[in-house]
Amino acid sequence: MLTYILRRLLQGVIVLLAVSLICFVIFRYMGDPVLTLAGRYATQDQIQEVRKSLGLDQPTYVQYVKFLWNAAHGNFGKSYVSRVPALGLILERFPATFELATCAILISLVFGVGFGVLVALRPYAWHSRAIMAGSLGGISMPTFLTGILLIMIFAVYAGILPPFGRGKTVDVGFWRTGLLTVDGIRHLILPAITLSTYQLAVLLRLTRAGMREVMAEEYIKTAWAKGLSPITVIVKHALRNVLIPVVTMAGLQFGELIAFAIVTETIFQWPGMGNLLLTSIYETDQPVIVTYIMMAAVIIISINILVDIFYAVLNPKIRYD
Amino acid sequence: MTRKRKRSKMLHSFLHDPPAMAGSLIIVVFLTAAVLAPWITPQNPYDLETLTFDNFLTPPIWKDGGQMPFLLGTDDQGRGLLSTIVYGCRTSLIVGFSVVLIAGTVGVLIGLFAGYYGRWLDAVTMRLADTMFSFSTTLLAILLLGVFKKTGMGTVIAAICIADWVRYARTMRGSVLEVKQEAYVLASRATGARDMRILFRHILPNAIPPVMVVVAVDLAVVIMLEATLSFLGVGVPITEPSLGMMIAIGKDYIYAGMWWMVVFPGAALVVLVVGINLFADWLREEFNPKIERTG
Numbered sequence: 001m002l003t004y005i006l007r008r009l010l011q012g013v014i015v016l017l018a019v020s021l022i023c024f025v026i027f028r029y030m031g032d033p034v035l036t037l038a039g040r041y042a043t044q045d046q047i048q049e050v051r052k053s054l055g056l057d058q059p060t061y062v063q064y065v066k067f068l069w070n071a072a073h074g075n076f077g078k079s080y081v082s083r084v085p086a087l088g089l090i091l092e093r094f095p096a097t098f099e100l101a102t103c104a105i106l107i108s109l110v111f112g113v114g115f116g117v118l119v120a121l122r123p124y125a126w127h128s129r130a131i132m133a134g135s136l137g138g139i140s141m142p143t144f145l146t147g148i149l150l151i152m153i154f155a156v157y158a159g160i161l162p163p164f165g166r167g168k169t170v171d172v173g174f175w176r177t178g179l180l181t182v183d184g185i186r187h188l189i190l191p192a193i194t195l196s197t198y199q200l201a202v203l204l205r206l207t208r209a210g211m212r213e214v215m216a217e218e219y220i221k222t223a224w225a226k227g228l229s230p231i232t233v234i235v236k237h238a239l240r241n242v243l244i245p246v247v248t249m250a251g252l253q254f255g256e257l258i259a260f261a262i263v264t265e266t267i268f269q270w271p272g273m274g275n276l277l278l279t280s281i282y283e284t285d286q287p288v289i290v291t292y293i294m295m296a297a298v299i300i301i302s303i304n305i306l307v308d309i310f311y312a313v314l315n316p317k318i319r320y321d
Numbered sequence: 322m323t324r325k326r327k328r329s330k331m332l333h334s335f336l337h338d339p340p341a342m343a344g345s346l347i348i349v350v351f352l353t354a355a356v357l358a359p360w361i362t363p364q365n366p367y368d369l370e371t372l373t374f375d376n377f378l379t380p381p382i383w384k385d386g387g388q389m390p391f392l393l394g395t396d397d398q399g400r401g402l403l404s405t406i407v408y409g410c411r412t413s414l415i416v417g418f419s420v421v422l423i424a425g426t427v428g429v430l431i432g433l434f435a436g437y438y439g440r441w442l443d444a445v446t447m448r449l450a451d452t453m454f455s456f457s458t459t460l461l462a463i464l465l466l467g468v469f470k471k472t473g474m475g476t477v478i479a480a481i482c483i484a485d486w487v488r489y490a491r492t493m494r495g496s497v498l499e500v501k502q503e504a505y506v507l508a509s510r511a512t513g514a515r516d517m518r519i520l521f522r523h524i525l526p527n528a529i530p531p532v533m534v535v536v537a538v539d540l541a542v543v544i545m546l547e548a549t550l551s552f553l554g555v556g557v558p559i560t561e562p563s564l565g566m567m568i569a570i571g572k573d574y575i576y577a578g579m580w581w582m583v584v585f586p587g588a589a590l591v592v593l594v595v596g597i598n599l600f601a602d603w604l605r606e607e608f609n610p611k612i613e614r615t616g
Contacts, residue, residue: 015452026468136602140594142545144552145568145587152575152583255457262463263549267572278553281467293464296456304455 001312008308012301017068019297023290024067028060071294077287081280086287090273090295095175096166097272101261103188104195109250112200116207116246117239120215131204138201143260147194147267154190162187164269191268195260199253206249210242244314251307255300331607341603347596355411362407366400367562381581393585396570402581406589408562413593416478416547417540424482425536428489433528435490436497437520447494450487458484459546466555477556481543492535496528503527530608537601541594548590564590 042050051057055066070076076086115135119128155163167187170180178184214220215238223233262274269275273292280288335341359365381394381402393402435443453461461484469476500506506523514522550556551565559566564586571582 011448018452136595136598137591140541140545140598141591142549142552142565142594144549144565145583145590148568148572148575148583149587152580156575156578252455253457255455255460259457259460259463262460263553266553277463277467281555284470289464289467296460300455 004312005309008305012305015301016294016297019294020068020071021064023293024064026293027067027286027290028056028063076291076294079280079285079288081283081285081288086285086291089276089288090291093271093273093276094295095177096270097261097265097274099177099179100188100191100195100264100270100272101257103192104261105199105250105257107192107196108200108203109247111196112203113207113239113243113246116204117211117234119204120208120211121234123212132208135201135204138197139205141197143194143198143263144267146197147191147264150190150194151267161190163190164267166271191264191270194267195257195264198260199250199257202253203246203250206246207242210245211238214238214241244311248307248311251303251310254303255296258296258300334607335603338603340599344596344599344601344603347592348600351410351593351596352414354407355414358407358411362401362404364401364404366405366408367560380579394579394581396567396582397574402567402585405562405567406564406586409564409567409586410589410593412474412557412561412563413544413547413590416474416481417544419478420481420485420543421536421540423478424485425489425532425539427482428486429493429525429529429532431486432490432493432495433497433520433525436494436528437501437516437524443494446490450490453484453487454491458488458542459549462546462550463553463555466550472556472558474557474561477547477550480550481546485539485543488535488539489532492532493528496531497524500524500528534601534604534608537597537604541597541601544590544597545594 055063058066074087078084079086079089082089115131119131122128151163154161165187166178167183167185168181169176169178169184171177172180178188220233220238223237228237258274261272262277264270265272265275266278273295276288277292279285280292354361377395377397379388379395393406395401396405431446435446458481462480465480465483466472466476469480501524506519509519509523547556548563548565548568551563552569553565554569556565557563567586568583568590571579571586574582
């Protein structure tokens with residue numbers, strides 16, 4: 001088990017190195033940082049000066065090692081646009097994205113699994129048909145459209161929820177949270193629902209398929225025959241076995257969640273990392289883009305490793321090689 | 322079962338599955354409209370000569386101020402919504418089918434070789450595929466296009482292909498691992514057949530069915546992805562038609578009560594994707610491979 005975890009960690013480090021190499025290439029060869037920093041009308045001498053100050057006159061491998069060294073110390077350079085450290089910019093926006101993503105994943109897990117069980121137990125009841133039709137809509141509606149339609153219905157026509165922003169926030173230490181004020185929670189509802197919809201539909205379909213398979217197993221028949229209560233049979237005997245692949249899938253889809261968070265944050269002008277990324281893309285702000293990619297990679301890889309370990313612990317059948 | 326009987330059985334199940342038939346009907350209607358776009362639309366919204374600024378932001382024809390021939394109204398540049406939707410669907414379908422064809426071929430070949438030869442080739446490609454998969458096609462495509470800084474339908478197709486081949490490679494590889502243990506493959510190898518013959522004559526045709534389900538699901542995913550990218554402003558440029566772009570424009574007008582600028586292109590997109598997904602659901606039941614639907 002320990003060797004398995006160590007192996008996974010080592011693999012994670014290798015992947016991170018690969019990502020850092022790609023980031024370095026982006027940083028170095030896509031768009032000229034010298035021109036960006038020195039300005040379009042700089043003289044040859046000024047350009048040389050900037051090139052030297054950035055260390056761009058050194059051989060490529062020296063530059064890469066330097067890039068890695070700096071990255072390991074959290075130094076990704078300053079944003080070209082706002083002239084402050086890129087990592088600070090991203091970290092400042094991390095809580096907003098974290099709260100949005102966590103709420104979304106909770107909504108999709110609770111409702112996805114709940115509805116999935118409901119549908120699997122009574123596949124031909126009218127409510128099951130309605131839920132399945134809804135899930136087809138859920139996987140067929142792109143996130144940005146869901147968001148705009150929700151804004152149209154609840155903000156523009158009904159006027160009961162705010163259409164954009166994060167509302168009132170409270171600082172708890174370095175963490176700026178919107179979860180402690182009523183206004184903050186009202187602002188969170190629409191974006192969280194938007195971000196959760198697609199994943200909710202995916203998890204629902206997965207739970208349904210798993211439950212239908214498990215409910216036909218012999219040990220479930222035994223459990224019924226023993227006269228256990230339906231709750232015990234369904235939750236303790238069946239659902240527990242279905243949850244392993246469902247939670248694994250939820251973890252593995254974290255990259256997707258981050259991608260859809262970019263979309264959701266743009267629509268609701270949510271002050272998170274994804275919103276910052278798009279602005280930086282429009283402004284060709286390489287340091288911020290690179291920092292974002294590295295951050296996203298660290299988050300996704302960590303979650304993948306955690307999911308793998310969780311899976312290995314829960315499922316004794318898995319081989320550790 | 323012979324291949325022919327298998328096919329007639331599939332046709333039978335298809336004809337007894339109303340959602341699958343509805344899905345295919347939707348696909349056929351959209352394909353026809355996309356191919357015939359220049360002849361059936363009242364206006365070519367991307368021909369600058371036919372655009373006049375007199376009739377921008379008109380409502381649908383049944384509302385006050387609606388004008389012929391703009392049945393569903395016009396956008397802020399005076400482009401008819403109906404015509405733009407038809408041209409936009411054309412873009413969606415071109416991007417969708419191109420990606421499925423290119424990424425599918427590349428992914429299937431990689432999966433075929435990785436699954437058959439195993440060892441380092443398998444280890445390297447599947448590690449890469451796992452990693453890319455965990456970043457998700459959507460995130461990779463956004464980042465690639467953000468870094469490329471070059472918009473255009475070709476760039477969008479290229480970016481999605483780079484991000485998307487892994488889906489096919491993983492499925493194909495899994496399928497190949499199963500098929501290569503089959504007796505007919507072992508027998509063929511025992512008779513001294515060369516690798517290429519075994520790969521393309523025996524393994525490829527028998528390992529492909531699960532990939533067909535991925536093709537259908539992926540077509541829906543890619544069409545949604547193109548719309549998303551264009552909505553975000555990193556997809557097709559503003560000079561080309563796209564449903565995502567239309568919705569991005571319409572978004573600014575929802576506060577003014579002009580719901581039609583979002584709802585009509587949105588409905589076209591959702592109906593098209595639902596149609597593809599209905600067909601994909603039927604294919605999945607038909608081949609019943611144990612694969613999950615993921616983005």
